[in-house]
């Protein structure tokens with residue numbers, strides 16, 4: 001993309017119930033990251049460690065689905081503050097690996113993880129319940145089941161090329177449609 | 187009466203024998219109608235509905251509808267592909283499909299159909315059904331989470347392997363593939379050489395210790411869309427438009 005922009009496009013990113021793999025894949029665009037730095041300004045994002053929104057953003061990239069109350073709160077803030085919201089990666093688009101817990105009742109999950117697991121040592125005899133900890137949801141939800149999502153970019157993670165292609169389109173106001181070899185669910 | 191019939195699919199003239207289905211006639215003429223449960227050489231089954239076409243204006247499954255002279259068949263239209271997208275999305279949310287950790291990924295017909303139709307995320311609510319895995323057999327695994335109830339294993343075992351290893355039990359959303367009632371795969375006469383294993387379009391019936399043998403990038407549908415295996419580059423590079 002060669003066009004010269006005077007003002008950078010503000011984008012925000014976050015990782016909800018994800019593994020940061022999608023963010024790593026974004027860094028994997030190699031030297032194109034210099035081009036990206038000229039085109040966009042990262043606002044609220046782990047990339048620049050800004051924790052809150054101070055200004056509206058043109059694009060919000062969401063990695064991860066919603067597994068707890070804090071994820072829901074963050075996702076809603078992104079919907080409020082971003083013109084275009086994109087679910088990035090399988091966790092955001094369909095729940096992904098965290099959603100494997102949807103196949104087991106929550107209580108059973110907690111029991112296995114914190115009480116009965118073969119390698120568990122937990123003298124308190126109950127799952128962690130510090131008030132600081134966000135409450136778990138009954139299930140892990142893909143983002144579009146919580147707020148309206150404009151585009152979905154699947155992949156675990158989406159390849160650097162897929163992310164780059166999507167960003168290029170979004171920055172030029174086009175719909176991010178992926179060519180066949182870049183649309184992947186794995 | 188001649189035993190040849192002639193009709194059109196999306197305006198292209200197609201010839202067929204009187205007893206052929208629209209699907210088989212289309213395949214012989216090199217016209218691709220999307221399909222999941224139909225396999226040439228097996229009796230038609232008609233369960234996935236992905237082959238739905240419009241025959242003289244009415245919805246019909248191409249794999250079960252006989253070809254007749256004078257039919258006007260619509261196939262590759264926006265309306266029908268939208269409908270197919272919904273059907274395929276429902277197959278995804280009705281089971282438990284975690285492609286990122288599935289041995290069949292890259293070689294799976296359901297996933298490939300999702301790619302072909304440009305599905306970026308199934309938007310129907312996920313059902314997360316409670317299904318089990320039968321890993322009792324030393325060489326074969328049956329993962330009900332990924333089964334799309336296409337009966338390709340049932341028909342192949344019965345008609346090509348000359349066995350009857352698989353059949354269905356229960357109805358509606360409880361329907362599932364079963365070995366003899368109550369039995370597990372290890373109690374059946376399923377064998378690792380059975381053609382039924384190759385018939386499964388998804389990662390439900392798998393040979394053990396074969397997963398991930400083909401590297402990413404060289405799998406069946408990594409570069410070529412399902413239905414375009416004969417070499418034509420399938421999906422236009424939509425990217426160039428922007």
Ligand code: SF4
Nearest residue numbers: 283284285288294389
């Ligand atoms: S069977 Fe196919 S669609 Fe299902 S998880 Fe495996 S690769 Fe994905």
Ligand code: SF4
Nearest residue numbers: 333334336337339386
């Ligand atoms: S096990 Fe495979 S072949 Fe058999 S019905 Fe299920 S998806 Fe079809």
Ligand code: FES
Nearest residue numbers: 232234235237249
């Ligand atoms: S291919 Fe015709 S219904 Fe499945």
